[in-house]
Amino acid sequence: MTPEEFRKHGHAVVDWIADYRARIESRPVMSQAEPGQVKASLPRHPPEDPEPFEGVLKDLDAVVAPGLSHWQHPRFFGYFPSNGTLGSVLGDYVSTGLGVIGLAWQASPALSEVEEVTTDWLRQMVGLSDAWQGVIQDTASTSTLLALICARERRTDYALSRGGLQGEPRPLVVYTSSYAHSSVDKAALLAGFGRANIRHVACDGRFAMRADALAAAIADDAAAGRVPCAVVATTGTTTTTAIDPVADIARVVAGTGIWLHVDAAMAGSAMVLPECRWMWEGVEGADSVVLNPHKWLGAAFDCTAYYVRDAQHLVRVMSTNPSYLQTAADGVVKNYRDWGIPLGRRFRALKLWFLIREQGVRGLQARLRRDLDNARWFESQVAAAPGWRVLAPVPLQTVCVRHEPPGLAGEALDRHTQSWCDRLNRSGAAYLTPAVLDGRWMVRVSVGAEQTERRHVEQLWTAMQNEVRR
Amino acid sequence: MTPEEFRKHGHAVVDWIADYRARIESRPVMSQAEPGQVKASLPRHPPEDPEPFEGVLKDLDAVVAPGLSHWQHPRFFGYFPSNGTLGSVLGDYVSTGLGVIGLAWQASPALSEVEEVTTDWLRQMVGLSDAWQGVIQDTASTSTLLALICARERRTDYALSRGGLQGEPRPLVVYTSSYAHSSVDKAALLAGFGRANIRHVACDGRFAMRADALAAAIADDAAAGRVPCAVVATTGTTTTTAIDPVADIARVVAGTGIWLHVDAAMAGSAMVLPECRWMWEGVEGADSVVLNPHKWLGAAFDCTAYYVRDAQHLVRVMSTNPSYLQTAADGVVKNYRDWGIPLGRRFRALKLWFLIREQGVRGLQARLRRDLDNARWFESQVAAAPGWRVLAPVPLQTVCVRHEPPGLAGEALDRHTQSWCDRLNRSGAAYLTPAVLDGRWMVRVSVGAEQTERRHVEQLWTAMQNEVRR
Numbered sequence: 046m047t048p049e050e051f052r053k054h055g056h057a058v059v060d061w062i063a064d065y066r067a068r069i070e071s072r073p074v075m076s077q078a079e080p081g082q083v084k085a086s087l088p089r090h091p092p093e094d095p096e097p098f099e100g101v102l103k104d105l106d107a108v109v110a111p112g113l114s115h116w117q118h119p120r121f122f123g124y125f126p127s128n129g130t131l132g133s134v135l136g137d138y139v140s141t142g143l144g145v146i147g148l149a150w151q152a153s154p155a156l157s158e159v160e161e162v163t164t165d166w167l168r169q170m171v172g173l174s175d176a177w178q179g180v181i182q183d184t185a186s187t188s189t190l191l192a193l194i195c196a197r198e199r200r201t202d203y204a205l206s207r208g209g210l211q212g213e214p215r216p217l218v219v220y221t222s223s224y225a226h227s228s229v230d231k232a233a234l235l236a237g238f239g240r241a242n243i244r245h246v247a248c249d250g251r252f253a254m255r256a257d258a259l260a261a262a263i264a265d266d267a268a269a270g271r272v273p274c275a276v277v278a279t280t281g282t283t284t285t286t287a288i289d290p291v292a293d294i295a296r297v298v299a300g301t302g303i304w305l306h307v308d309a310a311m312a313g314s315a316m317v318l319p320e321c322r323w324m325w326e327g328v329e330g331a332d333s334v335v336l337n338p339h340k341w342l343g344a345a346f347d348c349t350a351y352y353v354r355d356a357q358h359l360v361r362v363m364s365t366n367p368s369y370l371q372t373a374a375d376g377v378v379k380n381y382r383d384w385g386i387p388l389g390r391r392f393r394a395l396k397l398w399f400l401i402r403e404q405g406v407r408g409l410q411a412r413l414r415r416d417l418d419n420a421r422w423f424e425s426q427v428a429a430a431p432g433w434r435v436l437a438p439v440p441l442q443t444v445c446v447r448h449e450p451p452g453l454a455g456e457a458l459d460r461h462t463q464s465w466c467d468r469l470n471r472s473g474a475a476y477l478t479p480a481v482l483d484g485r486w487m488v489r490v491s492v493g494a495e496q497t498e499r500r501h502v503e504q505l506w507t508a509m510q511n512e513v514r515r
Numbered sequence: 516m517t518p519e520e521f522r523k524h525g526h527a528v529v530d531w532i533a534d535y536r537a538r539i540e541s542r543p544v545m546s547q548a549e550p551g552q553v554k555a556s557l558p559r560h561p562p563e564d565p566e567p568f569e570g571v572l573k574d575l576d577a578v579v580a581p582g583l584s585h586w587q588h589p590r591f592f593g594y595f596p597s598n599g600t601l602g603s604v605l606g607d608y609v610s611t612g613l614g615v616i617g618l619a620w621q622a623s624p625a626l627s628e629v630e631e632v633t634t635d636w637l638r639q640m641v642g643l644s645d646a647w648q649g650v651i652q653d654t655a656s657t658s659t660l661l662a663l664i665c666a667r668e669r670r671t672d673y674a675l676s677r678g679g680l681q682g683e684p685r686p687l688v689v690y691t692s693s694y695a696h697s698s699v700d701k702a703a704l705l706a707g708f709g710r711a712n713i714r715h716v717a718c719d720g721r722f723a724m725r726a727d728a729l730a731a732a733i734a735d736d737a738a739a740g741r742v743p744c745a746v747v748a749t750t751g752t753t754t755t756t757a758i759d760p761v762a763d764i765a766r767v768v769a770g771t772g773i774w775l776h777v778d779a780a781m782a783g784s785a786m787v788l789p790e791c792r793w794m795w796e797g798v799e800g801a802d803s804v805v806l807n808p809h810k811w812l813g814a815a816f817d818c819t820a821y822y823v824r825d826a827q828h829l830v831r832v833m834s835t836n837p838s839y840l841q842t843a844a845d846g847v848v849k850n851y852r853d854w855g856i857p858l859g860r861r862f863r864a865l866k867l868w869f870l871i872r873e874q875g876v877r878g879l880q881a882r883l884r885r886d887l888d889n890a891r892w893f894e895s896q897v898a899a900a901p902g903w904r905v906l907a908p909v910p911l912q913t914v915c916v917r918h919e920p921p922g923l924a925g926e927a928l929d930r931h932t933q934s935w936c937d938r939l940n941r942s943g944a945a946y947l948t949p950a951v952l953d954g955r956w957m958v959r960v961s962v963g964a965e966q967t968e969r970r971h972v973e974q975l976w977t978a979m980q981n982e983v984r985r
Contacts, residue, residue, distance in 0.1 A: 050601070063522040091875075212686070346859060369950035
């Protein structure tokens, strides 16, 4: 494709996306495709000869769109929001169009330095001190893996330079809460700790980690000759957005050499609001923090911000230095390849830079506050409605609810919950994620898609009330 | 930004990229920015209020462009090519504009199923049997980490479900060649094996792993009570594109339970040409293969294809199944979150799908053959020029050269090499990557940027000859 053809087809793609976003509300939120439907509509073999680009674009309507669940839909209340605001989308368009790769600072200085500046802007926006340095990763899952590997290496004084985990005389142990994200366990397993060395610390009535239970678990392991290595605390758990007491947890680990990682993947965006910063009070006592601008804040996926206090340690664990990557600038610049797993890196900072400039801090704050208001309104409606219950505190924008008809309990209640939620999702009117809380199914309503206004929450609430009556 | 504003600004971004690509040849290939220059031109604090988008776009010219080394430039001969062909770029634009996330099949069925189909197309294109199943990862570095973790878990019969690497009585060992990519050592260290348990097997005169030396190293470790776990063979090493003898290596590990991972990050694209497939003969005896469509083939970065023969094993190692990710379709569809580290996934298949359809298999083959021809032409020129040497076989499109003036040897020769290469890079006329081979610096000339025609290679050769005379 020549640049002139790209100009023509590129305008068509932009128009297609503009139309998609403008009319997204008319689509069913959840895809109504059956398993295998998309696959069946595609050729089994690749084309030998080039196809006209118009045909490729046509398939966006014919094949792709019916197979999408629309995350940018104003009645998307599933999982957590993943807002790709259109200003940020354009930053990503520039990145892909440039096609530069950040193997080293010299391989594109702007890629490194804009990342350094924008992650520092974000640090200021969420109120972290200047003791922190940031880097963009793909996801919080990967960042938590980095954190646990860094914890492992600090605790063992760089066992990787010797026999690795295989050479350690006593097992290292990782602690997290029973409501931590599944990626924490996954990271601990991938990093080699083993399931026997993961502790799920008990939670309080608000589904937050109990610092006293953590202290006891650490003491137990130490007494048994094991080595407490890392704690992952969560600011805004996935199930209920529970807030682990970071300050109390930081006090438990202070001076012990145990690594404290704060998973603020969801709640991190809220820290742009000063009134929310109590949620991670004590975060300065942590060793690493992750937050996802690609969730609620609006950076196009994938854009996770990972912050560390000891960047030198991260680089020592992650760095490689083959001759073909060495350049004269190495001593005086940041080579972000040594801040994560992949060697090649996209110019991801552009989408964060565009987002912050196009919205301004005040614009972002206004939108976050709108969503908090909408969630509180919804919470109050559910709490006041007979037969409905709000099951967990609502510090952020996610409301956990259950419809509990008289006489229904146990597995029958589970069936009722899953059934109305599934019907609602299949109807296309809205998208919600069911989840298990205290052993019983409930439904999470996660407010905060960029296009979601009060009326969409009202429509959802009406649809939910209708659905449980069927 | 409203959809209508996006339409307007999106057209402007497309035009900017079209102009950038059309006129890229007039730019110096390597950025002439000094360390800190880009950073110094940016505000230290984020903007409180929204900025007009026109100002953001202006900074692309004022701040970003001068800080880029242009990977899409026709005289970019550094590292390996990373071609973001414009058809593929548009596939990525659709992905970012849609903003859907592949947490689960249900979260966007098309995201999963188009990935299933396109990775299968690519499998057919490179001549792998249908025993392989593919998934898109960000980079080969990450894929190699997955491979070594999968090796570790197969060898230990899923130690992750017990005490992890910490509970194993005997150390597991990883083997690779002394010219393997730096990401192999890095992956082994991150996976917990430890440097003491990585073997760099000796190479032959063509810089390829010696299968007999591998067999001897494995026997030594086994005799010493260690557990040989994984071999990483490379098809197209980074320094010289050397070709490890995969068939011989596969014979060494056959029936031993040792995992064989083939790193064909670079050469994998060449397998689209039947005449190149001898390079990974024996690959069907491997357990995993990685190749990078985002290198020479032309898929916009990041798009790495990772293939495994036992997908069930990969899923067992990587899967998590929290309630909030469970859906009714789970039993009958692929949930690619269980095929890698990140939970959230972009719709990356679109850029591969667009690439293959826009170019057709024949179009891709023609371009690859053009580059092979250009590299062979360049090799013949260098080989025939007095004072110049070609230092390694040229099976692909990378030529390793040194200018060796009479009387110059040792460190003085190194200084000469680095000096002329550095001058050439700074001049902006072309971009080359120096590297160490057999203990001495040389210069890699990696042909294959999409816009690179014979005349650009001729210009490079003239510039090199002029530069060494200065």
